[in-house]
Amino acid sequence: MNILVVLRMIPDSAGELQLAEDGRGIDREWLDFQLNDFDDHALEEAILLKEAGGATVTAVAIGEGANRVLQMAAARGADEVIALQAEDDAMISSRTIAATIAATARDKSADLILCGVQSTEDVFGQLAPYVGAMLDWPHVSGTNRVVADGAGLRVTQERGAGVAVTYEMTLPAVLGVQTASKAPRYVSGSKLREASKTPIGRAALEPSGFERSAEIRELRLPAQGGSGEDLGNDAENVADRLVTILAVNGLTANGLARK
């Protein structure tokens, strides 16, 4: 099995987001970037498949900090790592990523592509279906268990309310991973240091060939409305304020009793 994993770097949500000057994007210059969590699970699933029955895993990363994440992927067991060259300061659309991944998959004769089910820059989870469509391969998203089964796969997809569906798929295929069969493992610093010597391949982005169907006009930070109140971050005062507010609104035990 030849597995290709997509690793997308996304802005760290713990950081402070600021708008770009044109108001049509976020200012990416001062942001920290981190690996999309779902992609981390996709990588783990790929490594688990490799450990269970043998496979070659190629990790392709895109965005700022890609090299660091690729070293981590190598330390976890990826056989080949490739960084996609992109302009750092722009968000890359899932269509473009999909076209590039499809091309890389052909190039590497991959027969299974794993990526995270969604990311903060792909909230609709379009990447996996796009790649599937471009390659004309079957696709399942929202997986939480993937097991190699003869020449194919048994893929479990999570649906709401505790319902899960298991598909039997033949390869090639594209999967949007929600959670890996096991939580992503920890890689120790010494393994990371060893992996820092892994050569990182380069590849250029492929144009998607699609017309742009829509454009962002304006982004806005959430406005501070009159309905909320910032109580600060000092636990003692916050607690006091909270109790007072509840009492004033008759929501404490005493208050309720009075009502």
Add this chain to the structure above:
Amino acid sequence: MTGWRARHYVSALANAPKAARFDRPMRRLEGVATAIGLHRKMLRKPLAGVLHAIIFISFFVLFTATIEAFGSRLFPGFSLTPVGGETWIAILQDTFAVLMLVGVGLALYQRYVLRPARFKGSSGSDAAIIYVLIVLIVASLLFEAAARILGGADGSWRPVASVLAGLLGRAGVPAQETQEICYWLHVGAILAFLVYIPGSKHRHMFLAAPNIYFRNLEPRGTAPAVPRERENPGVDTLAQFDWKQQLDLLSCTECGRCQAVCPAYAAGLPLSPKMLITDMRDALAAGPSAPPLVGGIISEATLWACTTCRACMEECPVEIEHLPKIIDMRRHLVDEGRVSPGLQDALSNLTRLGNSMGKPSKMRARWTGELGFPVKDARSEPVDVLWFVGDYASYDPRVQEITRKVAELLSAAGVDFGILFDAERNSGNDVRRAGEEGLFETLAQSNIDAIGECTFNRIMTTDPHSLNALKNDYRHFGAAFEVLHYTALLAELIKAGKLDLVAVDGGKVTYHDPCYLGRYNGGFDAPRDLIRAAGYTLHDMPRCRENSFCCGAGGGRIWQGDDGVTERPSENRIREALSLGDIDYFVVACPKDKVMYTAAIDALGVADKLKVLDIAELLVPRTPPPREPVTSGVDII
């Protein structure tokens, strides 16, 4: 036979990796002399110390009797009489035989009547067999002498034996035969004793001195580096431990002193430092048939329970090193990725962002925003004091208030200081002790590089953990900084008359010695001086200074869950403070402590009785902080 019984151990030690423990012989001998000659650590427990000293001295005196017993029959004509064997040596033997019995009596009283909890898990039969053998040896010795006196020998130098001779005479036993029986009883018991020793904890009679001699003389705060010749960072078989670590296992006396002070053990976690040692010792004896070390003989839960407080090592009378073993085995777990989810989160955050909280580096210096004056960026201008702030003091909103207090105090005292802003990373102290050596190296190197870019005279830390790493662990990379804790700097400023305090008529307070400030780095007095200088009366808890009881946060414990904890160490400690009576404040000198103990007080519901304050919060400078830090009067080189 004794040699046969010791063969496993001898071959294990002979094949073990090397350890550099042969330097500084005079200092090593001196340590042996105080530890054994003065029973320094033993006497911390008065009854046990005294009874052990009695048995110990008696043992040496009675050894002369052993020499006589064997010498007289092996070499015809051998006798100690010419050097006083029948005069002063005789009276010494006579007296110390009785003292030995007194010592054993006290030991029996301690073990079977007082029954201290520290013996829980120690081998009871081992102790009992030894008591019986000693009593047998001493009794046969006395009765043999008595029988000799009965047979006409001079009893004037053996008063006790003479009394016994009288008793024997009245009982009408035959002198010659009794003497012969007692002699063989004596010799037989001694031989049994010798044969028994190699398989028992009484090996310590021979191994305590060498184990103390070969003790670690490096600074307490330096965790042992991974030896270059080791393939993986960790240890997962006993044979990978160097010979000193293995000798440790054989030297344990099962006294349980380590267990009695262990916060993890007290918290109900599956870790007893004593059993950690004895379990590995038994596995060493079992040889290849023993189960795997990590996860087998020593469970993962045991390894993760340790707070690295170092109380066990401080207490151990034979200088056994528990922590290097725990850290080495943790290194193995980390290398295999076997870490709890909490720890994994923290370590991943540290890898990614350089702090355990998962906050961006750019927010590290945010606490300076609410300060009335700007803080210098030590990367761009020279400073006298480079302040290494630390994660909790920088990011935790509960601690930032204290961080600002410290800044104000420094400013009031006219100290020229600066910080590293977003170039600071977690010091790696607890990362290293959690077994993550690779990440520790990355963090340390990054800090050393950042510090190397600055011009300064000294480094000050808020956090005792950072203090320890910068001062001791960074030596590993050849970085020798002068590092001091903020309490030391503030005490120095007060003494030099640079910091003038408004002394209040404060109430009674108690003070908690943080492990990494006190036990690890000897910072006991500066915090106490500050408390007094601020006008408060200090009332120490029973467990203070070297014997301080850990808050439970160290060594990466703060990143792990509380599963299996029956009583949190921090709550145990707050109870101790409450038992002092009328204490107003529980004073701390470590950012983590403010967090840990405030939570403990809330959990115990005693917020009305006790409040946690950092030392910095007690100190009120007389001059209000100026808008700009004063830079005069400080030489910058």
